[in-house]
Amino acid sequence: MRIALLTDIHANREAFEACLDDVARKGADRIVILGDLVGYGADPGWVIAKARELAGQGAILIRGNHDEAAAHPRGGMNDDATAAIAWTRDALAPEDRAFLGALPMEAEEEDRLYVHADASAPDRWVYVRDAEDARRSLEGCTARLVFCGHVHAPAIYGLTATAKLVPFKPVTGVAVPLLRPRRWQVVCGAVGQPRDGDPAAAWHLFDVATSEVTLHRVPYDVLAASEKVRQAGLPESLATRLLRGR
Secondary structure, three states, X not given: OEEEEEOOOOOOHHHHHHHHHHHHHOOOOEEEEOOOOOOOOOOHHHHHHHHHHHHHOOOEEOOOHHHHHHHOOOOOOOHHHHHHHXXXXXXXXXXXXXXXXXXXXXXXXXXXXXXXXXXXXXXXOOOOOOHHHHHHXXXXXXXXXXXXXXXXXXXXXXXXXXXXXXEEOOOOOOEEEOOOOOEEEEEOOOOOOOOOOOOOEEEEEEEOOOOEEEEEEEOOOHHHHHHHHHHOOOOHHHHHHHHHOO
């Protein structure tokens, strides 16, 4: 089985469509979305409708912090994120907000755990930004492989049998073997709002048979997505950061 891992869509229709087209071209058998369907972007309704369709076809969907905030108002976000969530709540139908709020916090199959943020406490939305964060996440669960998003920049961390934590920087198109006896934390790059300096959308393909994960980058019409954010009256910084990938 080949599993497509997508995360942090953030209501970016153009990026989501481009990634799904690439997923189809590369022949993935299963889609897993690791949270944050909404927030920041201008097409939350369309993205949710597409996610519902994918779920009906067997995709796994996980709740992200922006999904949670759209369903249930909460504090703790910066001003731009708060403004975007307020706009998103107004743009969504009640059934869409209910759908987001009902998404699971995590899902596990075989030796894999899917979660939006740190696996040790999924509902606290803690970022996995470095090796020590990855150690905390891995030590807080029993899965051999943990796949998360939330950071908007791809990274891989391997925990050896002697408890040494080894970071890896994934290279686009290069498969990384996630072999035993190590346990692995894979932080997937963002579809709808990359923050690693590359504006191209990101998704990952995991091959169960070989236990290899590969980062893919997909150019999309970032100008159109940025202009939609601007026309929706969302904060200007949310439009310009799409162009920078920051």
